[in-house]
Amino acid sequence: MKKLILLTLLALPLAAQDGFDFKTLDKLGTNSKNHTNVTLDGDMLKMAAGFLGSGKDSADLKALVGGLKGIYIRSFEFANKGMYSPADLEPLRNYLKQGKWNKIVESKEDDEISEIYLLPQAGGTLGGVAIIAVEAREVTVVYINGTLRQEDIAKLSGTMGIPDIRGDLGNLKKIEKIPTPKKEED
Amino acid sequence: MEFEPTKLDQDLKRALRREVPSADFAARVLAQAAALEKKVLAERTMIVLPVWRKPAAWAIAAGITLAAIIPAGVSEYRKSEERKAMQAGRQLALALNITRVQLQKTRERLQKASKQHAL
Numbered sequence: 001m002k003k004l005i006l007l008t009l010l011a012l013p014l015a016a017q018d019g020f021d022f023k024t025l026d027k028l029g030t031n032s033k034n035h036t037n038v039t040l041d042g043d044m045l046k047m048a049a050g051f052l053g054s055g056k057d058s059a060d061l062k063a064l065v066g067g068l069k070g071i072y073i074r075s076f077e078f079a080n081k082g083m084y085s086p087a088d089l090e091p092l093r094n095y096l097k098q099g100k101w102n103k104i105v106e107s108k109e110d111d112e113i114s115e116i117y118l119l120p121q122a123g124g125t126l127g128g129v130a131i132i133a134v135e136a137r138e139v140t141v142v143y144i145n146g147t148l149r150q151e152d153i154a155k156l157s158g159t160m161g162i163p164d165i166r167g168d169l170g171n172l173k174k175i176e177k178i179p180t181p182k183k184e185e186d
Numbered sequence: 187m188e189f190e191p192t193k194l195d196q197d198l199k200r201a202l203r204r205e206v207p208s209a210d211f212a213a214r215v216l217a218q219a220a221a222l223e224k225k226v227l228a229e230r231t232m233i234v235l236p237v238w239r240k241p242a243a244w245a246i247a248a249g250i251t252l253a254a255i256i257p258a259g260v261s262e263y264r265k266s267e268e269r270k271a272m273q274a275g276r277q278l279a280l281a282l283n284i285t286r287v288q289l290q291k292t293r294e295r296l297q298k299a300s301k302q303h304a305l
Contacts, residue, residue: 038281142284
C-alpha cells in the first residue's frame with residue numbers, strides 16, 4: 001500500500017506535464033552555452049493569449065492557443081560539436097513511441113536531424129505536436145499538447161499573428177540568435 | 187446565686203455606654219462622605235479617559251488602517267498579475283517563434299532533400 005502511495009506521489013509531477021517529465025531533458029543541457037526553457041500550462045496559456053495583440057491573424061492565433069493545454073520548449077546551444085549526448089533524447093523518443101504518436105517527418109542530413117510527431121485524435125483533429133531538432137551545436141525540443149487542427153500546423157510555421165519579440169525580451173535573449181525565416185516561396 | 191460581672195462584661199458595658207456626640211459630629215460625617223464620593227468619581231473619570239481602552243477608538247483605528255491597506259494590497263496584486271501575464275505573453279511569443287523556426291527549418295531540409303533526390 002505504501003509503495004502504491006509513493007508511486008502515485010512520484011507520478012504526480014509527470015501527470016502535471018502531461019505524461020512526459022521534461023526534467024529528463026535537463027541532462028542534455030549540462031554543457032550548454034545558452035538554453036531556453038519555456039513551460040506554459042493551461043492557466044499560463046490563457047493569461048498569455050491576452051498579449052497576442054489584435055487583428056484577424058491574432059484572433060486566429062488566439063483561437064489556436066485557446067485549444068492548447070500546454071507548450072513545453074527546451075532548446076540548448078553549445079559552444080562546440082560533441083558537447084551533448086544524443087542518447088539523452090531517447091527518453092522523449094521512447095515516450096512518443098509508446099503513445100499513439102505518429103512520426104510524420106524524419107529528416108537526416110550530416111549532423112542535422114529533424115523529427116516531427118503528431119498525435120491524431122477523433123474527429124480529424126490533433127492532440128499534440130512534438131518536434132525534435134538536432135544540429136551539431138544545437139538541440140531543440142518542442143512539445144505542444146492540446147487540440148489542434150491540421151491547418152494550425154501551417155499557421156504555426158508561418159508568421160501569421162505571431163508577435164515579433166526580438167529586441168523586446170528583457171531576459172529572454174535567446175530568440176535574438178534564431179534567424180528570421182525566409183519568406184515562403186510556394 | 188448572685189451573678190458576678192466578669193471583666194468582659196465590664197469592657198462591653200463600657201464600650202456600649204451611651205455617649206453624647208460632639209457638636210460637629212454630623213458635619214464631620216457629611217464631610218467625609220462628600221470626600222469619598224469625590225474620590226470615587228475622580229477614579230471613575232480616570233478609568234474612562236484613556237482613548238486606547240475605548241473599543242470604539244480601536245474600531246475606528248482598525249477601519250482607517252484597513253481602508254489604507256486594502257486598496258494598496260489590491261493594487262499590488264493587480265500589478266503582480268499583470269507582470270505574470272506579460273511574462274507569460276513573452277514566453278508564448280518565444281515558444282511560437284521557436285516552433286515556427288523549427289517547422290521552417292524542417293521544411294527547408296525536406297525541400298532540399300527532395301530537390302537533391304530529383305536530380
